[in-house]
Amino acid sequence: MTNYLYQLKINFKRIILRNKAFFLFDMLLPIVFYLLYTKILPSGVSQQQLQTWNKDYLISMMIYGCLLGSIITTANTLLNDQTSNFKVFISLKPISKFQYYSSLIAIFVTLNLIASITISITGILINEITLPISSIIKIILTNTIGTIPLILIGIMISFAKRPELVNLLTNLIVFPLAIISGLWWPIEMMPKWLQAFGKLLPTYQLSTIDKTFLNHTDLNWFAFINILIWFGIFSLLLLLINKLQGHFGVTK
Template sequence: MTNYLYQLKINFKRIILRNKAFFLFDMMLPIAFYMLYTKVLTNGLSPQQLKIWNKDYLISMMIYGCVLGSIITTANTLLNDQTSKFNLFISLKPISKTRYYSSLAVIFVTLNLIASITISLVGIFVNKIDLPLYTIFKIILANTIGTIPLIMIGIMVSLVKRPELVNLLTNLIVFPLAIISGLWWPIDMMPKWLQSFGKTLPTYQLSVIDKALLNQNISNSTAFLNITVWFGLLTLLLLILTKLQENKGIIE
């Protein structure tokens, strides 16, 4: 247990505390979007409409911050460990690979938790969003757990093992995912066919859950089921890809 806690400490420092990209992109970019769309681009909204918009867009940017961390930071961290042979170093130490990867998973989830808390604090203190403490806690918890399937995507992207391809794939996944699922602007502004596709994505389903908690409504069981299905499918796909690469001798 002591060795595992030490591994967590090392990963926390190198992935979060010493990672400038995490603070710049995973937190500052969603905060910048949130400030832009709630403080600048709100002409014509009544005070009541603005109040609703500030809450709804807070949910979107909380999820967007987690999308950045789950896919971009996860993929690049695992790629860096591969190219720097850090994972080889781990395999030579008295630490199992299961412990190594499980400690990384804990850090990636923690990263999403920090991003969710930070962005929600901006909404509370800057836009004066008034929510009960238990409601905020439930939203942050649901948001953190609900983005675990996205971490699976980041892990799969890292398997290509080429920096240029990893960067290309993360951009091709993250930004269309944010746009089509309605994180940057309301999904009903899109064509009907694109709305139908966007509503199947895990990010949209998570926003449904978060907004239900925000408005203290009964949680949408269909959204929970959809995210669970996504998690199962992505986990299965990750296992298949990993096994294929092991058989080809690509993964140590």
């Protein structure tokens, strides 16, 4: 247990405290998008419509920030561990591969928590959004836990091992996922067939859960089930890829 806590401490320092890219990319980019789409672009709408839009888009950018951290930051951190031989250093320590990955997941969840809090504070201060503290806490915790399936995607992408391929895969997944699930603009603006596909994605269902807390409506249990199913699928894929790499003698 002591070794595991020590590993958590190391990861917290190198991934959170010393990771400037996280603060500049995972948090600043969603904040810029939020300010752009709520302060600059909206015109010709009533004050009531604007308030609703400001709240809805805040949810989208909180999820988008977690999406960036879960996939891009996760994949690049693990890739860097491989290329810098940090994993070799870990293998010499009395810590299992499961402890290595679980400690990293705990840190990436913490990153998503920080991103969600920071972006929500931006909405509250800049757009004077008023929400009960209980609703804000529920939304932040839901985003933090609900993006764990996305972290599994980041882990799988890191197995590509080549920086150019990892960057290509993260871009091919993150930005289409954000667009199709309606994080950048309302999903209703898309073709019906694309809407049907987008509504199956975990990021869309996560926003659905958040908005039940935002609007104080009944929970959508299908959204919870959807995210659990995606978690199960990604977990199985991760185990399968890991097993295949071991079978073919590929160094993880």
